[in-house]
Amino acid sequence: MTLTDMLLAVLDRSGLRPAWDALAPWLALDERQLIFVIATPVFIAVALWEYLRIRHNPALMDTREAVRNFALGAGYQLTELLFAGIIAFPVYALCYHYRLLDLELTWFTGALTFLGVDFCFYWMHRASHRIRWFWAAHVVHHSSERMNFSTAMRQNATNIFNGNWVFYLPLALLGLNPVWIGIAYALSLVYQFFIHTTLVGRLPAWIEWLFNTPSHHRVHHGRNPGYIDRNYGGTLIVWDRLFGSFVDEAATEPPEYGITRPVPSNNLFVLWTHEYVDLFRDMARPGRLWSRLNHLWQPPEWERPAPDDSGNPHARTPVHTDQP
Incomplete structure (x- = not known):
């Protein structure tokens, strides 16, 4: 039985198969997207349970923002659905065509795919905070001043155009099937949904050492x-421990969520695009072409020296949660 068969069996048992059969010819979902389709009702149910627990605390929950977060997530899934097949998939197919190894799916290669995707996620996520072009898409995820399950859905519809999927291409070149990569990535994102909460405290020490947990991810947000630019891990936290970006959540310093320069509007379009607008405005300022282009790959707080592009760059006040 293939993974698709197993996922369809889940739809059968849940009673959702007729709806799926009606939509499938129009959507042409792959296994990765099918995982998200099946997981979404679970996300909604868990978010509703959390909402009922914290709805009376405005510091933890705002109903309008929660609805907005799910709308942002829907926009993200829609653009992924419509454009991944024509933007990212052909590049993965090309890399896999020229792969270095022919690898069969076994328990070993499955585990290797999981570790490889998690390793690449760490560097993709770190780049999303330290390279302004990638931050322009990622910032929407951090712009909420609350931490709850709906925050996990707060994603940018521009992600597929932003190109952060290139970080996983080496896995296809190595010989890992792009389908396996997509499945591992989807399962990682499903896991990460459940670490966006304040209702779960610290877990047993061995879990906190190995896995990304709600405690570690609260630090990230x-x-x-002391918390800015920390804890980039996806499923595992060991990469942060290895590469010096790990910080533990301090009992005496609860996280303050959000970005250091709040977004001026809750309009969905503004939330998706405000950092792109600031980026291109900075690039449009007079100066040498190369120096202007530097804004694309420098950290978001980087500034060109004024007024004549001479001298060394200097930093401005960080503009977001994770001090990109």
């Missing part, structure tokens, strides 16, 4: 100076 904090704009406290």
Whole structure:
């Protein structure tokens, strides 16, 4: 039985198969997208359970924002659905065509795919905070001043055009099937949904050492100076421990969520595009072409020296949660 068969069996048992059969010819979903389709009702149910627990605390929950977060997530899934097949998939197919190894799917290669995707996610996520072009898409995920399950859905519809999927291409070149990569990536994102909460405290020490947990991810969303640019891991936290980006959540310093320069509007279009607008405005300022282009790959707080592009660059006040 293939993974698709197993996922369809889940739809059968849940009673959703007729709806799926009606939509499938129009959507042409792959296994990765099918995982998201099946997981979405679970996300909604868990988010509703959390909402009922914290709805009376405005510091933890805002109903209008929660609805907005799911709308942002829907926009993200829609653009992925419509454009991944014509933007990212052909590049993965080309890389896999010229793969270095012919690997069969076994328990070993399955585990290798999981580790490879998680490793690539770490560097993709780190780049999404330290390279302004990638931050322009990622910032929407951090712009909420609350941490709850709906925050996990707060994604940017421009992600597929932003190109952060290139970080996983080496896995296809190595010989890992792009389908396996997509499945591992989807399962990682499903896992990460459940670490966006304040209702779960610290877990047993061995879990906290190995896995990304709600405690570690609360740090990641904090704009406290000591928490900025920390805990990039996806499923595992060991990469942060290895590469020096790990910080533990301090009992005496609860995270303050959000970005250091709040977004001026809750309009969905503004939330998706405000950092792109700021980026291109900075690039449009007079100066040498190369120096202007630097804004694309420098950290978001980087500034060109004024007024004549001479001298060394200097930093401005960080503009977001994770001090990109």
